[in-house]
């Protein structure tokens with residue numbers, strides 16, 4: 001009898017499967033054939049059952065399903081870190097308005113490249129982009145180049161914050177959404193596809209929200225929108241809804257189900273939890289986007305209660321000048337710690353629960369749990385291998401605690417997406433990072449020059 005051959009074997013890793021039984025193989029292996037996982041189990045068993053074209057020795061490093069970042073804005077990354085802490089929220093537009101109006105396609109491509117490289121380097125294998133100023137195809141092109149799994153959108157609003165950045169009326173917004181889902185359809189094998197994204201939260205009419213959901217349903221993709229981020233926005237939304245909570249109003253519009261993602265959901269009423277649970281609606285928790293600008297995520301939000309009730313809560317990084325980093329490992333650490341600190345008790349949300357939020361819950365939210373989010377036979381091979389040669393992994397007696405509380409993403413060594421090795425020895429394999437960073441920095445400098453925006457440094461910078 002001949003021994004079955006696979007394309008890739010990963011051996012001698014501490015494999016966190018996040019499968020139905022949440023098994024951890026202390027000395028585990030994964031066999032990969034094409035873009036799918038063929039087998040997962042103890043190294044001795046898998047090595048006996050398969051031969052491989054290539055073998056990676058994880059050498060005791062932790063291997064886990066790729067992180068899933070359920071909410072980012074690729075096109076804001078080139079503008080991150082440019083708004084000083086001392087500005088009140090009302091002054092943000094002094095930076096964002098010229099940024100959006102002066103940005104060209106090359107800048108948007110550089111911004112997307114920076115965002116994708118950062119996610120890859122930090123162990124993210126799949127992401128959902130809520131969209132930006134340029135067409136979704138541009139972000140799709142960059143995600144493909146880097147090798148990530150991606151759901152891209154084009155942000156839509158028919159109640160624009162500034163007339164100069166208006167997309168158009170309700171009909172034009174719906175046409176735009178329809179165009180993108182047709183251009184980037186969600187098929188059985190699509191690694192990059194379009195979801196339906198809205199700005200949400202006061203920027204979209206009820207007609208647009210309901211129409212967008214109908215488009216998403218027809219196309220078999222998810223709808224994502226911002227909701228209940230700031231206190232003032234949420235109060236204004238409630239007035240618009242005749243006093244109803246956001247969840248009650250959105251349920252009345254018929255848009256809540258397990259194919260909808262409400263992003264942020266900080267300023268919520270406890271009564272909303274039952275609605276979210278009953279409808280199966282996904283909540284995307286973006287802790288750093290709130291803590292960076294003091295939106296109240298830990299002391300106003302009801303995230304621990306949502307998790308306890310069984311609402312599917314996943315994680316997102318959001319955007320430049322909010323979280324400023326695209327790193328689900330760090331978002332997971334924040335999620336595990338800030339809520340227990342605010343409530344003054346342990347554990348509130350455990351390390352195990354945040355790993356679920358960062359992997360399988362994210363896959364559920366994006367409607368791709370049948371293809372990714374855990375390491376199981378039949379699923380796409382989307383995974384991360386950590387190097388053990390860093391102090392954060394020692395003594396490493398509990399791999400779950402070590403991952404969330406000490407290592408996070410600092411030790412990400414190898415990232416495999418769809419069976420392809422996209423990061424190896426901590427470097428991207430498909431693009432030249434050095435030349436990309438040079439182009440990114442040059443593009444940002446030229447953009448800020450055209451904007452006429454001087455970074456308001458608080459300390460004197462000597463040139």
Ligand SMILES: [Zn+2]
Pocket residue numbers: 071072073130226263318319
């Ligand atoms: Zn956002």
